[in-house]
Structure formats: structure tokens, C-alpha cells
Amino acid sequence: MAYLAFRQPAEEWGTVPRFFPRTLSDKVKATFTRHSPWFNDFIFPGAQAPSDTLTLAQWSQPAELATLLERYASHCYRDTPEKKQQNKPLLSLWAQWYTGLLVPPLMLAQLTMSCPLDLSPERVCVRFHETGRAEKFWLDVQPAHHDAPRDAMSRMEHLIESGITPVVAALEATGHINGKLIWSNLGYIVNWFLNEMSKFHPQEELNALHRHCFLSAQLRTGSANPLFRTMLEREGQWVRRTCCQRNRLPGVQQCGDCTLA
Template sequence: MAYRTASLTETVIRHSVAHEPAPSLADALRNALHAHRPHLLEFLRLDETPPPRAMTLAEWTRPAELRALLACYSDHLYRHKPGQPRENKPLLSLWAQWYIGLQVPPLMLALLTQRQAIDLSPERVRVEFHETGRAACFWMAVHQDKTAILEPPVSRMEKLITRTLMPVVCALEATGDINGKLIWSNTGYLINGYLGEMRSLLGDELVATLRQRLFFSPQLSDGQHNPLWRTVVMRDGLLVRRTCCQRYRLPDVQQCGDCTLK
């Protein structure tokens, strides 16, 4: 009788394990980020309820909304030097570095290390802005991009360029205060640096392939101009930024450690 009870228990356990639900895509991505770069979860929330003040791309790019965010950020940066003439170009450059710098690394890790691909449609994302006016956290409704599951890493990165980055750069360029090339230069520098950080996950061959296609091919696979083309260049055997980001022109903001002006 004891033997029959034990057998029944084992059967129930096997049945339960066999029917245990697979983790959702959001859970899989969250686990991957936690395992490899846990600090990125501070900036990307997956399938969590965003705060009421978080905005979609379509909302924050409205001229009045964007002007208010940039005015708030300008007030913050110039708070200690209110009499200094304000420069919008470096301000927008640094604002974009915050926005893209927080959003892109976790999306790169998700796209390049997971079999399933996350849907990058802008309407899936809401942005929570810091009290100073710059981006603070991204809240993403996670859906699978079923068309991308068999796509190579290069194609996934090109979708990141066209679906996620191009609308942001276009919106900032539309202010008339910055040329989109400067934002793309900053972005290429960021992506190249993060590819280096991901080398242990991706391997030397894939990192080299991605760098070649992203930075040294003038066109994307669909024939569009590649905005990351030559945003980093080879100097002394290293890929380095091509142009200065201009942030040093802002009060109390130092030059980058590898500024091209040094």
C-alpha cells in the first residue's frame, strides 16, 4: 500500500512538471537581464503598469510636450549659472544621450541573446521622465515579433535602428536646434561600446560582424541610408567616436574621457 502511494505521488509530480507553464517572454527577458546586466532593469520595466505620467513616443514628441521637457532640462542644467547664454544644441545632444543611453542597451541584450524577438513598435513603450525633464525609465508592454524569430542578429539590430531610434532622432531634429547626424554619432559610439561589453555573451565573430554591418555599410538591408555609417572610425587600431558630442559646452558638464577635441 505504501508502494502504491509513492507511485501515485511520483505520477502527480511528473504530471505537474510536464504541464508547468513556460515562462512568458517578459519573464525570459527579465531573467536574462538579471543574469547578465541586472542594473539595466532599473531603466526598463517589462509588462509592468506604468505610472500615469509616463508617455508614449507619440505623446512626448508633440511640440508643446517636447518644449516643456527641454525647458525643464535647460532650467536644471543652467540652475547654477542663470546668466549664461543657453545653447540648445549641446542640451539636446545630452538629452538624447540620456534617452537613447537608457533605452538601447537592454534592448540590444534582449534582441541579441534571446531566441524570441521583442516587438519594437513605438506604441508598446511608455517613457517616464525625471523631474529634471530627461528620460528616467522605459515601461514596455512585451509582445513577440514573430517575423523576427528566424532573423539574424544584424536584421534585429536594423529594426532597432528603424523602429526605435529613427523616430526619436527625427523628433529631436524637427526642433531645428540640432542636426540628427550629431545624435547618430553619439548613438553609434554607445552601440559600439555596448557591443564590446557584450563580447563575452556574443563571441568575437558576431561582434565583428555586427560592427562591420552597422558602422561600415552605407546602406541598411532594405536599401535605406544607414545612419550609423562611419559614426565610429578606426584610429590607432581602435574604433572611436568620430565627432564631439558638444556636451562640454553646458555648464558644469565635463568633456568625455575620450573627447575628440583632446
């Protein structure tokens, strides 16, 4: 029978993959595994979110967020309880945990999938660590609306406006931090991962995204670009404009490329 010709031992198939992505969630997971496998340790596309996870609408409730930040403050000041608590650097570092874990995987998915993803806040559930900071994320992977723009810049803008802005707004609403500081930290994260993507993504597109993210005062939608000039180009390198202030917390070192160094 002709089909018997294909019945070869597994070792003779060489690099033929055993897993063939079928759903959009499968494709996102496969992309993570191929390009940034460590993402699979803390972000789970398409998996059922556990009962102890929260959406943005839930964790941003004043009482819930206050509890999380109190836990985080207790952790950060555990060895120096006599020190006066500084809320701005505390929230700055808390936000860096949240966005540092979430934004690079969303960038990878949004910029490499065949169709853009719906990045509405209700699609994301987060589990918080016992210390109060973000630990792991679960994504309800759904395609964006059928008429959503598909080019890279529009996808990045969708991430900024739908995926990140609501998080920044929730933290700014505490009154303890200016959103500009969070966006400055986000500029650093975005720049870092655009550079990481140069290992496998067209450099021309990444250069255009760099310019659009950091040199365009407005997004294509007409809204102000919150990443504008959060990173500055100097001698062929993108450098952050302002200090994240995390070093004002006890035991937290100044970043190696801090603007105050």
C-alpha cells in the same frame, strides 16, 4: 512513492533556479538579470506602465517636448543663469540620457531572445525625471511579426529603423539639433554595448555587427545606414568620429576620450 525522492530540502537543490521564465516578458527580465542586472533599475519589461508615463507620440508633441526641454535647460543652467542657453549641446545631452538608458537593454533583448521583438514606438513608455530628462522605461514586450528576419544583423537594423529613428526624427524636428549629431552619440552607445556583450555573446557575431553598423553605408532594407562611420576603427579600436558637444554646457566635463582632446 516515487515522487518522494524529489522532496529534498531547498538547500540541496544547489543552483536550480526558483524562477522559470514563462512569458516573453519573463524571458527578457531574466536575460537582464543574468547579463546586466542594473537594467532592472530603470527598464521594466511587461509591467503595466504607470499613468505618468508617455509614449513617443505623446512626449514628441511640440508643447510637451518644449516643456521637458525647458525643465532640462533650467536644471543645466541653474547655477549660471547669466549664460546664454545653447540648444544643440542641451538636446545632445538630453538625447544621450534617453537613448543611453533605452538602447542597450533593447540591444540585449533583441540580440539574445529566441525571437525578435516588436520595437515599434508605441511599445515604449517613458517616465521623465523632475529635471526633464528620461528616467525610466516600460516595455510592452511583443514578438515581431512572424515573418520578421531572425538573424542578428536584421534584428539590429529593426532596432535602428523602428526603435531609434523615430526618436531622432522627433528631436531633429525641434530645429535645434542635426540628427547626425544624435546618431554620432548613438554610435558611441552601440559600440560600447557591443563591447560589453563580448563577456557573454559570440565574438564573431559581435565583430560582424560592428562592421555592419559602422562600415556599411546602407542597411539591408536599402535605406541609408545612419550609424555609418559614426565610429572609426583605429589601431584595432573603435573610436568616435565627432564630439558630442555636451562640454559646452555649464558644469559638464569633456569626455575622457573626446575627439577634441
